[in-house]
Amino acid sequence: xxxGREFSRLWLGNAASNLSDGIAFAALPLxxxxxxxxxxxxxxxTVASTLPRLLTVLGIGVVxxxxxxxxxxxxxxxxxxxxxxxxxxxxxxxxxxxxSLYLIFAVIGIAELVSDSTVxxxxxxxxxxxxxxxxxxxxxxxxxxxLIDEFVGxxxxxxxxxxxxxxxxxxxxxxxxxxxxxxxxxxxxxxxxAPPEQRTAVCADLGTAVRWAHRQPVIGTLITVxxxxxxxxxxxxSYLVLFAREKLGLGPVGYGLLLSxxxxxxxxxxxxxxxxxxxxxxGRAILAMLLMAAVTFVITGxxxxxxxxxxxxxxxxxxxxxxxxxxxxxxxxxxxxxxxxRIGAVTRLASxxxxxxxxxxxxxxxEAFGLRTxxxxxxxxxxxxxxxxxxxxxxxxxxxxx
Numbered sequence: 001x002x003x004g005r006e007f008s009r010l011w012l013g014n015a016a017s018n019l020s021d022g023i024a025f026a027a028l029p030l031x032x033x034x035x036x037x038x039x040x041x042x043x044x045x046t047v048a049s050t051l052p053r054l055l056t057v058l059g060i061g062v063v064x065x066x067x068x069x070x071x072x073x074x075x076x077x078x079x080x081x082x083x084x085x086x087x088x089x090x091x092x093x094x095x096x097x098x099x100s101l102y103l104i105f106a107v108i109g110i111a112e113l114v115s116d117s118t119v120x121x122x123x124x125x126x127x128x129x130x131x132x133x134x135x136x137x138x139x140x141x142x143x144x145x146x147l148i149d150e151f152v153g154x155x156x157x158x159x160x161x162x163x164x165x166x167x168x169x170x171x172x173x174x175x176x177x178x179x180x181x182x183x184x185x186x187x188x189x190x191x192x193x194a195p196p197e198q199r200t201a202v203c204a205d206l207g208t209a210v211r212w213a214h215r216q217p218v219i220g221t222l223i224t225v226x227x228x229x230x231x232x233x234x235x236x237x238s239y240l241v242l243f244a245r246e247k248l249g250l251g252p253v254g255y256g257l258l259l260s261x262x263x264x265x266x267x268x269x270x271x272x273x274x275x276x277x278x279x280x281x282x283g284r285a286i287l288a289m290l291l292m293a294a295v296t297f298v299i300t301g302x303x304x305x306x307x308x309x310x311x312x313x314x315x316x317x318x319x320x321x322x323x324x325x326x327x328x329x330x331x332x333x334x335x336x337x338x339x340x341x342r343i344g345a346v347t348r349l350a351s352x353x354x355x356x357x358x359x360x361x362x363x364x365x366x367e368a369f370g371l372r373t374x375x376x377x378x379x380x381x382x383x384x385x386x387x388x389x390x391x392x393x394x395x396x397x398x399x400x401x402x
Contacts, residue, residue, distance in 0.1 A: 004126070004128055006187060006188065007128070009183070009186050010182075012178075013178075013179045014141060014144065014145075014179070016175050016176070016178040017175070017179040018145050019148050019153055019175040020153075021149060022149045022150075022153010023153045023157035023168050024084075025149065025153060026153070026155070026156075026157030026161070026168075027168035027169065027172075028101070028105060030157075031091065031101060031161070034165065035097070035098050045105060048106045048109075049108075050352065050356070053109055053352060057113060057117075057352060058206055059202060060114055060341070060345060061206075061342040061343075062202050062341065062342060063114075064117055064118055064121050064192070064341025064342075064344070065192050065338055065339065065340065066192065068190060068191040069118050069121055069122050070184075070186050070188060070190050072115075073122070074180045074183040076111045076114040076115040076118070077176045077179040077183060078176070079107070080108055080112065080176040080179075081176035081177045081180060083111070084108070084169050084170075084173040085169075087104050087169045088166045088167075088169035088170045091169060092166040113348075117341065117345065118341075120328065120340075121340040123141070124332045124337070125188065125190055126186075135274040135277055135325065135326070135329050136274055138329050139271070142266075142270045142321050142325050143270030143321075150259070150260070150263035151263060156168075157171075192337060192338045192341070205342065206342060208342075209342035209345075210346065212339060213343060217392050217395055218395050218399050219331065221389060224385075225290070225388055225389060226350045226351050227350040227351070227354040228384060229293070229323065229354070229382065230352075230353075230355045230357075230358060231357050231361070231378075232297075232381035233320070233358060234354070234361075234362060235358045235378040235381070236300070236362060236374050238358065238359040238363060239363060239366045241255055243372075258309070258310055258313070262313040263314075264314055265313070265314030265317035266318065269318040269319070269320070269321030270325065272318075272322065273321065273326060276322060282329075282397055283389065283394065283397045284393060285322070286323060286327070287389050287390065287393060289319040290319070290323070290383075291382070292315060293320070294383045296312040296315050296316040296319070297312075297376070297378045297379040299312040300313060301372045301375025301376045301379070330396065
């Protein structure tokens with residue numbers, strides 16, 4: 001399906017932004033490890049990225065609903081390019097310190113959140129009027145993200161860092177500048193047309209969005225399932241590297257290959273999301289994916305076969321991409337244009353909170369019950385998420401026009 005030149009520019013800009021993310025995913029921890037041998041200090045890099053996002057995600061949603069979104073897209077990526085260039089200079093000159101790495105990474109994370117959230121808000125306006133356009137657009141965004149973030153960016157980041165520590169950050173700068181250029185080429189300003197009564201205080205704007213979501217059974221269900229699925233995902237994935245070593249006998253190389261195989265499931269998910277929705281409808285497709293996730297975690301939790309676990313986790317990632325595509329399309333169909341940023345922000349807050357809860361719970365459960373039992377607990381959480389969907393299946397299909 002042809003989605004038009006405007007969507008192509010959006011897609012290319014987002015793909016370049018994803019490349020910058022993928023390179024940084026490998027290079028930044030390597031840089032932190034070169035600065036300190038303290039594992040807590042290295043792990044602190046994740047906190048430096050995650051905590052600012054949690055604190056700013058709702059405010060970013062309000063900004064997206066107040067400011068011309070094209071401006072947010074190019075400006076956020078220009079900020080990222082500037083910070084990556086600064087990081088490259090600091091590394092090259094030997095002036096980089098751990099505290100400055102934390103600070104730069106925190107601001108980069110906020111800028112990344114602005115860019116990603118704004119892309120999601122603009123997709124409906126760039127994908128065209130065709131009934132299946134949103135599914136196709138979200139699938140292409142998800143497919144590019146999976147390919148670049150999982151297969152291209154991290155290996156490239158590692159190779160560049162091995163050649164010279166400043167090189168990956170130079171590459172990040174170039175990728176972010178390309179994203180900036182693509183977003184500048186967008187012909188629309190995509191300025192939100194908010195009613196005058198909604199241009200109030202930030203808390204009042206957020207209250208408007210929360211009350212609207214509360215009155216929408218489909219949107220409320222999507223937010224609830226997002227939180228549950230995020231908890232269920234992160235419980236076992238928070239210690240997956242230990243599970244792979246202790247239960248599957250995999251070393252670092254084997255673990256890396258395992259993650260690469262699971263990412264193949266994500267590519268497959270991006271391909272089948274649209275056809276699956278047309279076959280089953282939104283409600284049954286989402287229900288099937290959540291139940292599939294539960295089954296894959298049960299299989300992983302009881303198996304000691306590397307091949308079986310790899311296939312199960314690949315199917316799990318397939319579910320995750322299909323779920324994300326369909327949930328995004330439903331949310332974009334139902335959300336008024338002037339609320340797109342705030343409803344997206346509430347959804348992202350549910351996801352980030354769920355990931356945080358799941359990460360903490362995963363470590364506690366693994367310590368208390370062993371490395372296998374948390375997979376079964378995560379499967380139960382996905383089953384609960386499926387149960388939440390069942391009462392609103394018909395509403396899902398009606399909202400999606402199916």
